[in-house]
Amino acid sequence: PFISSVPPTPLSNQKVHNVNASLVTKITRSSISIMAKRRSFTKRKAPPPPSSSSSSEEEELGESSSDEEEEVQMKTGASNKMEHDEKDDDDDDDSDFRNDNTSDDDDSSVENQKFTDDNQTWLKPKRKAALLSDEDSNEESSDDEDEMLQVEKDAMDLDLEGRLEEEEAEAEMQHAVTSRDIHSIFHLPTEEEVLKDNEERVVAPSEIRARIEDIIEVLSDFKSRREPGKSRSEYMDRLKYDMSEVFGCLPELIELFLDMFNPTECLQFLDAGDTTRPLVIRTNTLKVRRKDLAQALMKRGIHLDPLAKWSKVGLKISESPVPVGATPEYLAGHYMLQSAASMCPVMALAPEPGERVMDMASAPGGKTSYLAQMMKNTGHILANDLKKERQKATVANLQRLGVKNAVTCVHDGRKLAKMANHFDRILLDAPCSGLGVISRDQSVKVQRTIKDIQRTAVLQKELLLAGIDALNHKSKTGGFIVYSTCSVSVAENEEVVNYVLGKRDVKIVSAGLEFGVPGFTRYRHKRFHPSLAETRRFYPHVHNMDGFYVAKIQKLSDKKNVAVKESVKEEEVVEENDISLAKPNKSIKLKNKSNAKTSKLAGKRKSSEKESNLDEEKKAKVKFNPRDANKAGAKRPMGIKKKRSDKVARLPIKLPKKKQTNAKVTKPRRMKVTS
Secondary structure, three states: OHHHHOOOOOOOHHHHOOOOHHHHHHHHHHHHHHHHHHHHHOOOOOOOOOOHHHHHHHHHHHHHHHHHHHHHHHHHOOOOHHHHHHHHHHHHHHHHHHHHHHHHHHHHHHHHOOOOOHHHHOOOOOOHHHHHOHHHHHHHHHHHHHHOOHHHHHHHHHHHHHHHHHHHHHHHHHHHHHHOOOOOOOOOOOHHHHHHHHHHOOOOHHHHHHHHHHHHHHHHOHHHHOOOOOOHHHHHHHHHHHHHHHHOOOHHHHHHHHHHOOHHHHHHHHHHHOOOOOEEEEEOOOOOOHHHHHHHHHHOOOEEEEOOOOOOOEEEEEEOOOOHHHOHHHHOOOEEEOOOHHHHHHHHHOOOOOOEEEEOOOOOOHHHHHHHHHOOOOOEEEEEEOOHHHHHHHHHHHHHHOOOOEEEEEOOHHHHHHOOOOEOEEEEEOOOOOOOOOOOOOOHHHHOOHHHHHHHHHHHHHHHHHHHHOEOOOOOOOOEEEEEEOOOOOOOOHHHHHHHHHHEEEEEEOOOOOOOEEOOOEEOOEEOOHHHHHOEEEOHHHHOOOOEEEEEEEEEEEEEOHHHHHHHHHHHHHHHHHHHHHOOOHHHHHHOHHHHHHHHHHHHHHHHHHHHHOOHHHHHHHHOOHHHOOOOOOOOOOOOOOOOOHHHHHOOOOOOOOOOOOOOOOOOOOOOOOO
16 A cells, blocks of 8 residues: 555566566565654654555556566576576666665655654654664764763773773683693793893883793693703792892792792782772771661762671772762761771670770771770770870771770880780780781882891780780680781791790680681791691782781780790709709718719709700709709709809909008009908
């Protein structure tokens, strides 16, 4: 019925023979689909019904075409196939011509029609050719681009660049996999070759990074991939210097990391040090719930998620259009900016309401406020720090967060041992080298040395011993101290805790943290106590957190140097037995003179063997008889000298004054020395 609006076009005799019924059906189907699409875009009136004259013309055209087709088939036959193919091509051209004519006529009819709905004031009909044309689409896209904001354009550019980089990376990876032989031998450049190459040109960091990866692959299969005549130490030295050049770190620190990790993990650790950690905030439950805080921040356009399953107060912020440290919620004390790793020591300590707790290094107050939050503002907290300037930030944060059970002070933590048996729980976040927070402070790579690590380790041992002395082991609920650092070095972590186990009557208990890596029980040639496996380590490349170490210690008694005291008591018992043997009666001594000599020699041998095993401090205690230390005229056995009292040893020897005479003295006079 839609063909009736199309006027019949004059056809040549050759094209008339090619028209058939199938062509008519195709045209009708295409016209119906076109009209359906147009009806979906715009609402219009139905077209008028077809006239009778147009239907009669179609019947005549169909009859004539069928008669002429029979005549052509009788004449040509099946032999002329080439002409038949040419005719088929002409049929396609003719159908396209007909479709074009129908579409133009339909468009003209649509233009004359009007809209019947209420939106006809602003709706305008468009032709199908205009909708499908490339020029209009380009104009519309250009108009859309003009209407887009600059931020949206930049985002589109970044997305495009990211896709291109991903495609290039995949292409490079495929090329590397196909071109590189797995069992090929890598040529290790010598120092002379490296220096010569650096003088001739500027070596790109990507080339050095590729060499690092090649060396790591060789070390993974050293027997088959190594170069003949090259040792493993040479590969490790080259790897150390290449890593220090790429990451801008001191070679001695790279060597320290390579001792702790394997080469692949060390590379991951250094890469994690150059990437920033996610921003984390801690909800202050003294004033608000985490759910309410999240809703308030989301209304300000901040994208956030819960931190992890192990934390009920942490929130991880992925994107924020406003400064997180300047929102009204922050100023009201609803949350505190605190890293995820620094929450772990407080969770391990687990203080209970009503206890007496001390934070030995409290500035800037993040852990102290978390302690008050877990204690529900009950009990007592002593927040101490060495520097008065840092305590200003602690006081400000405690007031903003609404902490009421804390008292701040400024003292040297090593002198807090005077407050013996005073606290139920103690938190010691000791000062350290900061090798676990390189992502926040890149200067650590250049400023920290091995000597600095050793120096801080001595300070940490003194602080931990003082904290244990101030701890009350008789507390019903407490008696725990948590030692933590933001460093990954063994000298500042496992060695410090292992040293304290030999100096105080303490033991290591589980920290109560389900995640984390167990602490080292052996490191190079050193062997630590097996209970150090209860401590926890956190790495940036494994947990996406700052590098941290947490150890929970329980105090058992006030004894000091437990192992040393037991050995000293054994020595005292041996010496008393020797004394009883060295003082027999005269009659017995004359009869058993030979036996006394032999027993005395045996006792001396035993004492000499045990004295060789003791330290210098033990030898000083065993040298003098402790029974006669405070007695002036007590008898002692042969060979043991009387210990001089401290008062006498401190007094200077007074010399007599010279007599004043007028005589000329040619020879020096002898002077009497009286003590």
